[in-house]
Amino acid sequence: MFASLTSIRTFALAALCVAATLPLSTANAQQATELQITYDGAFLPSELRAPAGKPVTVKVKNNTAKAMEFESKTLKVEKVIPSKGEAVVNVRAQKAGRYEFFDEFNEKARGTLVVE
Amino acid sequence: MLAALIIVFREVFEAGLIVGIVLAVTRMVPHRHRWIAGGVLAGVVGACVVAAFAGALSQLFEGMGQELFNAAILGIAVIMLTWHNVWMARHGKEMAGELRAVGQAVAEGSKSLLALAVVVGVAVLREGSEVALFLYGVAASDGGTAMSLFLGGLLGLVLGGAVCLLTYFGLLRIPPRALFTTTTVLITLLAAGMAAQAVSFLERANWLTALDTVVWDTSWLLSEDSILGRTLHTLIGYTDQPTGMQLVIYAAVVLVTIALMRLVGSEPPRHAVAAG
Numbered sequence: 477m478f479a480s481l482t483s484i485r486t487f488a489l490a491a492l493c494v495a496a497t498l499p500l501s502t503a504n505a506q507q508a509t510e511l512q513i514t515y516d517g518a519f520l521p522s523e524l525r526a527p528a529g530k531p532v533t534v535k536v537k538n539n540t541a542k543a544m545e546f547e548s549k550t551l552k553v554e555k556v557i558p559s560k561g562e563a564v565v566n567v568r569a570q571k572a573g574r575y576e577f578f579d580e581f582n583e584k585a586r587g588t589l590v591v592e
Numbered sequence: 593m594l595a596a597l598i599i600v601f602r603e604v605f606e607a608g609l610i611v612g613i614v615l616a617v618t619r620m621v622p623h624r625h626r627w628i629a630g631g632v633l634a635g636v637v638g639a640c641v642v643a644a645f646a647g648a649l650s651q652l653f654e655g656m657g658q659e660l661f662n663a664a665i666l667g668i669a670v671i672m673l674t675w676h677n678v679w680m681a682r683h684g685k686e687m688a689g690e691l692r693a694v695g696q697a698v699a700e701g702s703k704s705l706l707a708l709a710v711v712v713g714v715a716v717l718r719e720g721s722e723v724a725l726f727l728y729g730v731a732a733s734d735g736g737t738a739m740s741l742f743l744g745g746l747l748g749l750v751l752g753g754a755v756c757l758l759t760y761f762g763l764l765r766i767p768p769r770a771l772f773t774t775t776t777v778l779i780t781l782l783a784a785g786m787a788a789q790a791v792s793f794l795e796r797a798n799w800l801t802a803l804d805t806v807v808w809d810t811s812w813l814l815s816e817d818s819i820l821g822r823t824l825h826t827l828i829g830y831t832d833q834p835t836g837m838q839l840v841i842y843a844a845v846v847l848v849t850i851a852l853m854r855l856v857g858s859e860p861p862r863h864a865v866a867a868g
Contacts, residue, residue: 552796
C-alpha cells in the first residue's frame with residue numbers, strides 16, 4: 477500500500493518533470509539575443525551581430541510610408557512590417573556564419589546578420 | 593517593372609498550383625466553377641481585408657499575430673483537404689458507379705466542393721494579402737514609376753493564372769483511371785506539406801518549441817528558393833531545413849489520412865452519413 481502510494485507519487489512527479497521540460501510556450505523559451513534595426517528604404521545598421529547557438533529576436537522598425545517584408549532565405553524568416561510600424565522577428569539559434577536578409581518588396585535593401 | 597512582376601508572380605505561383613489541382617480534382621463535379629470562383633473571390637476579398645488590417649493583425653498575440661493567423665488558416669486547409677480525401681474514399685466509387693440519384697450526388701458533391709472552395713480561398717488569401725500590400729505601397733508612391741510597377745504586377749498575376757492552367761491541363765493528360773489515385777496522393781501530400789508549414793509558423797511565433805531543431809539541411813542539393821524547390825515546397829511540402837516537429841506532423845497527416853480512408857472506404861455505404 478505504502479509502496480504503491482510512493483510509486484504513484486514518484487510517477488506523478490516524474491510526469492510533472494517531463495511536462496515542465498516540454499517547452500511549449502514562450503515562458504520557457506531560451507534567452508534570446510535582442511537586436512534592433514530600422515528601415516527607411518535601407519537597413520540601419522546594415523550589419524547585425526549575434527552569438528551562435530542562441531535564438532535571436534530582431535525588432536524591425538519600418539519608417540517608410542510603405543509596407544515592407546523582412547525576409548531571409550537562410551534564416552527562414554518572413555514577416556510583413558506595416559508602414560510606420562514595427563514588429564519582432566524570431567530567429568532560431570544558428571550556427572556561426574553570415575546570413576543575408578532583405579526587404580522582399582524592395583530587394584535592393586539588404587543587410588547581414590553575422591553570427592559568431 | 594520586372595521586379596514587380598517577379599514579386600507578384602512569386603506570390604501567386606503557389607495559389608496558381610493549388611487552384612489548378614483543385615480544378616483537376618473536381619473536373620467531373622457539376623457547378624464546380626461557381627464554387628471555385630467563389631473561393632477565389634472570397635480569397636481576394638479576404639486578402640484585401642488582411643492587407644488593410646496588416647498593422648492591427650501583426651500587433652495581436654504579442655506581435656505574433658501574422659504567424660498565428662497563417663498557422664490557423666493553414667490548419668483549416670489541412671482539415672478540408674483531409675476531409676475531402678476521406679469523403680472521396682467513401683463516395684467516389686458510388687458516384688462513379690451512378691448508384692445514387694443525381695440530385696443527391698449533386699448535393700453531396702457540393703459538400704466536398706465547399707471544402708475545396710475553402711482550400712482555394714485560403715491559398716488565394718495567404719498569397720494575395722502580400723500582393724495587395726505590395727501593390728498598395730506602389731499605388732501610394734509617386735506616379736511615374738507606379739504605373740510601370742502596377743503593369744508588372746498585373747503581368748505577374750497573369751503568369752500566375754498561366755501556372756494554374758498548366759497544372760490543370762497537365763493533370764488532365766493523365767488517363768482518367770489513374771487520375772483519381774494521382775489526385776488523392778497529391779492532396780494528401782499537399783495537406784501534409786501545409787501542416788508542416790503551419791508548424792513552421794508556430795515555431796516562428798515561439799508557440800511551439802518542442803523538437804524545433806533542424807534535422808537535416810539539403811539546401812546544397814535543392815534550395816527551397818529555386819523554381820523546382822518552390823514547386824515542390826507547395827506540392828509536397830519540401831523544406832531544405834525541416835525541424836523534428838515538422839517531420840513528425842508531416843508523417844502524422846499522411847498516416848491519419850491513409851487510416852481514415854481505409855476505415856471509411858471499407859465500411860458498407862449507408863445513407864446520409866456525414867463524414868465529418
